[in-house]
Amino acid sequence: MPWPSDYHEHALAAPRSPAVEAAWTFTASTDGIHVVLPDGRMDLIVAFRGADGAPVRDVQPLIVGPSQRWAEVPVARGDRFVGVRFRPGWGGAVLGVDPASIVDDSLSGPPLERLLGEDATRLGSAATPHALVEALHGVVHRRAACALGPAPTIVYALRLIHASGGRLRLDEVSRIADVPIRTLRRHLTLGVGLSFKAFSSVLRFQRTMRLLTQASAPLDPVDAAIEGGYSDQAHMTREFRRHGGFTPGRVPPLVLVGMPLD
Incomplete structure (x- = not known):
């Protein structure tokens, strides 16, 4: 089982937004099953491989819905994830998806690309891990600035x-x-x-x-x-x-x- 110390929270590269609870990274130090606990939030995540300063590969953006039960995610050593966790009530507004439609589920591939449009292209075309983090934070900041959040x-x-x-x-x-x-x-x-x-x-x-x-x-x-x-x-x-x-x-x-x- 990958160690909890593989997970870290960071400051946003883009200006802080009321829609965002945290930006985070996870780099698997071992092969195994990573257990993800439910937190009732939505996340925009990009999974990839590639060392810092080197080209990224196997890039896969994901929208993860609010969860009620644990998930077991198989990972291999060197698998990397960068993500933004939204405050409750904001994820659906920022990403344009009904949170109830993806409870304990996620979006990837063509459904995500149709939903995010050019933003999916921005995430998929980042050349390095640093550029990928900046692209992710930029996408979230731009979309959050236009989103109508909770009353x-x-x-x-x-x-x-x-x-x-x-x-x-x-x-x-x-x-x-x-x-x-x-x-x-x-x-x-x-x-x-x-x-x-x-x-x-x-x-x-x-x-x-x-x-x-x-x-x-x-x-x-x-x-x-x-x-x-x-x-x-x-x-x-x-x-x-x-x-x-x-x-x-x-x-x-x-x-x-x-x-x-x-």
């Missing part, structure tokens, strides 16, 4: 959901954000691609993973279940199996992306 009230609601680590109920978010429940539910599904329940469940899983694996004072499973917002330890175990394919007591070495979860 301010929905952005606030998403922040509330995040700040609670998925522990707030829908009626609580609706009351605090002053958005009718039906409106909130509809906009979350349209923007994020996941229902409120599914998105909150993913956030609880991500936050509880941090509670169990944090370097300083990790929580034991009983305390993590309570703090994570689960009804009991059995509930937490079921959700871990559903989202990650493992139990809280058998967490493998995994990447926890830099999501803004308190």
